[in-house]
Amino acid sequence: MSKLINKSLILNELKSVYGFKKDTEFADFLGIKPQTLSSWYTRNTFDIELLYAKCENVNADFLLSGEGNIIKNSMMVNEPSAVYGLKTDKNITDHQQIPLYNIEATAGIVTLFNDTSQTKPIDYIQIPNLPKCDGAIYVTGDSMYPLLKSGDIVMYKQIHNIKDGIFWGEMYLVSMEIDGEEHVTVKYIQKSEKGEDHVKLVSQNKHHQDKDIKIQKIRALALIKASVRINSMS
Template sequence: MTEKEKLKAYLKEKGISKNKFYTITGFSIGFLDSGRSLGADKVKIIINKFPDLSLEWLIMDQGPMLLPPSAPSRGVSYDMGGYHIPRLEEPEQPYALSPRLCTADDDRRIPLYDFEAATGLEPLFEGRTPASAYLSIPELPRCDGAVKMRGDSMYPLLKSGDMVVYKQVRDCTNIIWGEMYLISFAYDDEQYTTVKYLNQVEGAPDRALLVSYNPHHAPIEIPLSAIRALAIVKASVRFNTMG
């Protein structure tokens, strides 16, 4: 098994959902299902959050999955196969954006990401962008994350700095036409990330029309094959004061 397959086997053994794992570690939604290896920085977080998980089993395929109750799980330093992993005395706690936005339902907490628009959404969706904070919004459907709006293409409906909460779309055949999407796409040899309405192009089922709310931005027609990452916008959050 790969490292991520073994980690999923551990979560199944412990009865821990993927959403709970993402909440505890702060990793982005989809991290467990992308790639094969974990990376030393991620392993450090994992073993400090799950002290009964055997690092020797996870990385070296040695020994049992779970450490015995008497095994030391704090203040121990491991150095194996390029992984130098100190166990912390106390696990780090994820930062909550605001007590007014947080609830006791950890599985509904939404990671907020800082990302560079120039690099697109792909690193974020692949689990390579750490969460900077968390949101918890009552009665919100399950979402994968949130990012801060940039630009004025959706003004005044959305302003720069507003947070858009999204659910990743993995197949362009599942587009709900007319809805608002967070999208990364290639256009004229450049990569763009923006929020737009996606409309059908009459007579061209393999193309999409990207429409802004701001009338000063002209629609853009692109082939569906140009889309690099896509997420439907489920909600938005706006702060009207600085504090």
């Protein structure tokens, strides 16, 4: 007798990985009505071809069985570290040298983005088949735990047109102005119920509350393309 696949659980996993907190947001991303998504849950079914087309880089085996990696290009690199790609990634064949910066030694990512020639990297990262990146920094804080933890490295691609360059549901390095000071964080960015002049910053860590901010408060923005976690220094 064939194993019954829990497709509702698969849908929940996809919704979580792609950063959607509400079913209505997930349905909008898939291009279907909320009632259609609700019926999928009720009937333990879904349109696998639609999910595979909309959720870029999703692992087909996961959609079929509910087992294995959700993202097909998640991989281990030499065992001590892991690299996680995101759904907008497009691999390049050349081995690029990605500069690793210490933003605590600079005046923040706004200054770094404005003139990288004035900031000396502390090291360089080279990973085969990695999407084009502008740089890398260390993560601080636990807002994206367990996906990211303090001390992990994220590699980013700078977004120059902040208003029109956001891919909803993706993970970003965000610099925003709070009380006249720069605050740097890593968050999912989703559409805000407050209108087009706002965005919603969403954490992976459920203990952190979502936050709506005005787009004009964002001083610098970069799409997180990959992350590296060092599990052992020996």
